[in-house]
Amino acid sequence: MATTKQKRLEQKRAAILSAAEQILIRRGKNATMGDIAQALDMDKSSLYYYFKGLPEILNAILDKEYYDFSLNIHDIRRDNKAHVDVLKEMARVILEFYHDNIEILLIILTRIFPLFLEPGNREESTAINNYMDSYHLANDLMLEEIRLALQGGELATEFAPELVLQTLRGAIFGVCAVWRYGKPGRSDIPSIVEQLFRMYV
């Protein structure tokens, strides 16, 4: 009896998660427990019997994905390949993970990178707002130059202008992430820039 009950509970939870995923993909972080209950034609208090709230639903949806991702990453290393191929496969698996879950992950990432992911957002700190302003100013100007460089054939890449901008920005941010533990000389910067730009030639 207990097993049947347990099984029914699991089935119900799976049905809820499936409906919730659709709602979350469509409504993002604005989705409510009410929206999910409505989509399932159940009342909100019944929904709360199965899940304590949206964070628990979000977590249940991603749990399986994280698990698959970890297995994948470990499996890649088990085969005997060149290390550079292992790396490329890892990068592929990471990108596939983001590709498959981007709508759900954005709900999480918006918490971790609020100012980067929601361009209109302002902080109470003037220093943070000024930082974001200078960041966006530089991005606008760079995007213009990227478009012109692509049109004139100065850059040879399949990436669209936005993708050139954001991968470059991301890589620059990666450089800074390392600098926090120790900076090279300022004169090393031009050669770092050259190396980042190899992505686009």
Add this chain to the structure above:
Amino acid sequence: MATTKQKRLEQKRAAILSAAEQILIRRGKNATMGDIAQALDMDKSSLYYYFKGLPEILNAILDKEYYDFSLNIHDIRRDNKAHVDVLKEMARVILEFYHDNIEILLIILTRIFPLFLEPGNREESTAINNYMDSYHLANDLMLEEIRLALQGGELATEFAPELVLQTLRGAIFGVCAVWRYGKPGRSDIPSIVEQLFRMYV
């Protein structure tokens, strides 16, 4: 008289900022108004007469830097260069800006990217913690493979292993930043990976 008083106020503020910058570079976000007052051998209430608090000090220190940065970015475009060279100079100026101000900027960036910049941090959300765990797991494995690929000559780059990892991670994150507005087919991922890896060959 008023001008002299104004001038003295400015001089005092400049002296405070100079001392504050040293304290902030040394103590980061743990620095207090008390630390700064102590370094200047003045009492805290006098310090508050010149600056309402640490955020105002932080902002005053960065204000000039942001201004120089914006001028620089605009100047680069005024000369008639190939667009790709304009882009490289912009990347250089951005990196120089981070290079010169990383200690102060980290105080800001820690607010914007708390979980990425302070690896030990945990969130109350299980989904966010799981995301960060899978992120760090993948990073550890990739770093090992990067080291082996560099030792074996499979990657040809002047970048240290950490720099390869973080620029790759940043570029991957840049890809996702674009995907939030529209995803390509999943089958496009391998060619994106190849293009990112051009940085390291």
